[in-house]
Amino acid sequence: MQELGDIEQQVQKKIKPNEIPKPLEFTILATHNYARASIMRLPHGEVKTPVYMPVGTKGAMKGVTYQEMDDLGCKLLLANTYHLAYKPGGDLLEKVGGLHKFVNWKHNILTDSGGFQMVSLSQLSEVTEEGVTFESPYDKTIMHLRPEDSIHTQNQIGADIIMALDDVVRTTTVGPRMQEASERTTRWLDRDIAAHKRKHDQNLFPIVQGGIDPKLREQSLNDLIQREANGYAIGGLAGGEDKIDFWKTVAQCTAKLPINKPRYLMGVGYPVDVVVCSCLGVDMFDCVFSTRTARFGTAFTDYGFLKLKNKEAANVFEPIQKGCQCQTCKSYTQSYLHYLIAREEVACHLISIHNLNYLIQLMLNLRQSIIDGNLIEFINGFLKKWYKTEGSIPQWIVEALEYAKIPVEQF
Numbered sequence: 257m258q259e260l261g262d263i264e265q266q267v268q269k270k271i272k273p274n275e276i277p278k279p280l281e282f283t284i285l286a287t288h289n290y291a292r293a294s295i296m297r298l299p300h301g302e303v304k305t306p307v308y309m310p311v312g313t314k315g316a317m318k319g320v321t322y323q324e325m326d327d328l329g330c331k332l333l334l335a336n337t338y339h340l341a342y343k344p345g346g347d348l349l350e351k352v353g354g355l356h357k358f359v360n361w362k363h364n365i366l367t368d369s370g371g372f373q374m375v376s377l378s379q380l381s382e383v384t385e386e387g388v389t390f391e392s393p394y395d396k397t398i399m400h401l402r403p404e405d406s407i408h409t410q411n412q413i414g415a416d417i418i419m420a421l422d423d424v425v426r427t428t429t430v431g432p433r434m435q436e437a438s439e440r441t442t443r444w445l446d447r448d449i450a451a452h453k454r455k456h457d458q459n460l461f462p463i464v465q466g467g468i469d470p471k472l473r474e475q476s477l478n479d480l481i482q483r484e485a486n487g488y489a490i491g492g493l494a495g496g497e498d499k500i501d502f503w504k505t506v507a508q509c510t511a512k513l514p515i516n517k518p519r520y521l522m523g524v525g526y527p528v529d530v531v532v533c534s535c536l537g538v539d540m541f542d543c544v545f546s547t548r549t550a551r552f553g554t555a556f557t558d559y560g561f562l563k564l565k566n567k568e569a570a571n572v573f574e575p576i577q578k579g580c581q582c583q584t585c586k587s588y589t590q591s592y593l594h595y596l597i598a599r600e601e602v603a604c605h606l607i608s609i610h611n612l613n614y615l616i617q618l619m620l621n622l623r624q625s626i627i628d629g630n631l632i633e634f635i636n637g638f639l640k641k642w643y644k645t646e647g648s649i650p651q652w653i654v655e656a657l658e659y660a661k662i663p664v665e666q667f
Contacts, residue, residue: 278486279298279299279416279455279456279457279458279459279486280296280297280298280417280459280486280487280518281295281296281297282294282295282296282297282486282487282516282517282518283295283297284515284516285627286626286627286629287626288535288626288629288631288632288662289535289660289661289662290507290510290511290535290536290537290660290661291306291534291535291536291537291626291631291660292305292306292537292539292626293305293306293623293624293626293627294518294539296518296539298332298364298416298417298459299364299416299457300356300362300363300364300365300416301331301362301363301364302331303331303332303364304331304620304623305518305539305540305619305623306530306534306538306539306540306541306619306622306623307331307332307539307540307541307619308525308530308541308542308543308546308615308616308618308619309332309333309334309366309540309541309542310325310330310333310334310542310546310547310612310616311333311334311542311543311544311547312333312334312335313334313335313336313339313544314335314336314339314340314343315335315339315340315344315355315358315359316359317333317547317608318547318551318604318608319547319550319551319601319604319605319608320547320605320608320609320612322359322360322361324609325361325612326362326363327583328582328609328612328613328616329616329620330363330612330616331363331364332363332364332365332366332416332417332540333361333363333364333365333366334365334366334367334368334542335355335365335366335367335368335413335415336367336368336370337367337368337369337370337406337409337410337413337418337419338368338370338390338399338401340355340367340409340413341370341399341401341409342392342399344358346408346409346412346413347412349412349413349414350412350414353414354412354413354414354415355367355413355414355415356414364415364416364417365413365414365415365416365417366415366416366417366418366419366520366542367410367413367415367417367418367419368419368522369406369407369410369418369419369420369421369422369448369463370388370401370406370421383423385440385443386402387400387401387402387403387405387421388400388401388402389401401421402421402447403420403421403444403445403447403448403451404447404450404451406421406448407421407448407451407452407453407460408451408453410458411452411453411454411458414454414458415458416457416458416459417458417459417461417487418452418458418459418460418461419460419461419463419489420441420444420445420448420449420460420461420462420463421444421448422437422441422444422445422463422465422491423436423437423438423440423441423444423465424437424465424491424492425437425467425492426495426496427467427468427492427493427494427495427496427497428467428468428495428496428497429467430467430469434466434467434469434472435472437465438465438466438467438472438475438476439475441463441465441476442476442479442480445462445480445483446483448460448462449483459485459486459487460485460486461485461486461487461488461489461520462480462483462485462488462489463480463488463489463490463491463492463522464476464477464480464488464489464490464491464492464509464513465491465492466492467492467497468493468497468498468501468502468504468505470504470505470508473505473508473509474508474512477508477509477512477513478512481512481513481514485517486517486518487517487518487519487520488513488514488517488518488519488520489519489520489521489522490505490506490509490510490519490520490521490522490538491522491523493505493506493521493522493523493524494522494523494524494529494543495523499650499652500652500655502529502652503532503533503536503652503655503656503659506521506533506536506538507536507537507656507659507660510536510537510538511537518539518540519537519538519539519540520538520539520540520541520542521533521538521540521541522542523542523543524541524542524543525541525542525543525544525545525546525615526543526545527556527614527615527618527642528642528653529541530615530618530619531618531622531635531638532653532656532657534619534622535631535635535656535657535660535662536656536659536660541619546608546611546612546614546615547608547611547612549561549611550604550607550608550610550611551604551607551608552565553565553593553597553603553607554607555576555577555593555607555610555611555614556610556611556614556615557576557577557614558577558638558641558642559641559642559644559645560642560643560644560645562576562590564576564590564593564594564597564603564607565594565597565598566594567594569590569591569593569594570591570594570595571591572589572590572591572594573589573590573591574589574590575588575589575590576590576593576607576610577610577614580610580613580614581613582609582610582613582614583609584606584607584609584610584613585610588606593606593607621634622634631662632662632663635657635662635664636664636665639653639664640665640667643667647667648666648667649664649666649667654666
């Protein structure tokens with residue numbers, strides 16, 4: 257079996273130092289059916305995929321510094337165009353040379369277009385064919401966000417990957433509004449492409465929409481693939497839909513999207529979900545859950561979620577997870593974190609570091625198992641630990657992995 261380091265060195269030799277023929281080079285190193293272990297080369301360095309992208313919505317991680325993100329091995333994180341357009345504003349970011357320089361981040365950034373805020377701020381927004389109008393939750397001022405505005409601001413921000421502005425509705429929406437949103441997303445994409453002024457160093461990803469309607473998804477896939485892009489996103493999921501609909505929609509999209517382009521599943525970051533969807537052929541994930549749940553005292557472990565607020569943790573003088581190499585686990589016990597949660601904000605910081613490290617390492621370990629040819633063993637080992645307390649693996653996971661040709665060993 258060829259070592260991963262040898263394979264990656266061969267990939268490096270094909271590209272001259274400091275020379276990027278395109279703003280994105282995607283090289284698949286190994287596969288297991290639909291799952292892929294790849295290298296995505298971007299203007300600010302290489303990213304090993306499958307990858308989890310931490311979310312710094314307003315250009316900053318909540319409770320974690322950029323230096324700490326670097327120490328965790330993060331090579332690609334997410335920021336949000338809508339919030340950055342308000343503060344500090346696109347003009348200021350362009351003046352200082354973009355978000356990378358503003359926050360002193362040397363690795364890659366992906367910016368969401370602002371489309372998700374049509375759902376999260378639906379009470380404060382109105383959507384028309386021209387674009388979306390928001391009332392600011394900060395000061396009640398009005399923002400008109402057209403595809404052209406979103407792309408212009410993302411050009412000013414200077415992210416390595418920028419997202420097309422899409423018409424986003426809740427996943428469970430049915431009927432004419434879902435069809436309208438899916439078809440409008442395609443029309444807006446043409447305006448996104450026309451407005452994009454930095455094709456040489458920024459990658460514009462279209463977003464597949466259509467909810468959980470297979471026909472609408474198929475139409476969206478066909479329409480978007482006709483427009484050449486360096487990568488594609490799968491949007492409109494993780495919004496309360498049934499898990500069977502969830503995995504089948506992901507599988508429909510990965511089966512149709514180009515093999516030689518990265519695939520980004522938006523807003524998905526539960527450990528089980530990223531593992532299953534990696535097996536279905538997804539390369540990129542993001543979600544605020546890792547840090548949001550940390551602020552409520554919940555940590556990720558191989559055996560599921562650990563609620564450090566619970567009184568049982570008061571007498572556990574061990575780290576969150578034995579063997580974890582994050583600074584939190586190397587330095588503090590569950591008992592100490594339990595004590596901090598009710599008294600000090602630093603507890604959220606420490607648990608966030610652990611949760612981010614957990615997901616980053618989970619993706620690296622899954623990726624390595626694809627290269628080593630033991631993905632089946634890795635997946636079954638992960639599931640047996642994660643569902644040890646429940647005693648059985650949910651049927652949707654079994655069905656999804658059977659589709660991915662990964663047999664699941666029930667307890």
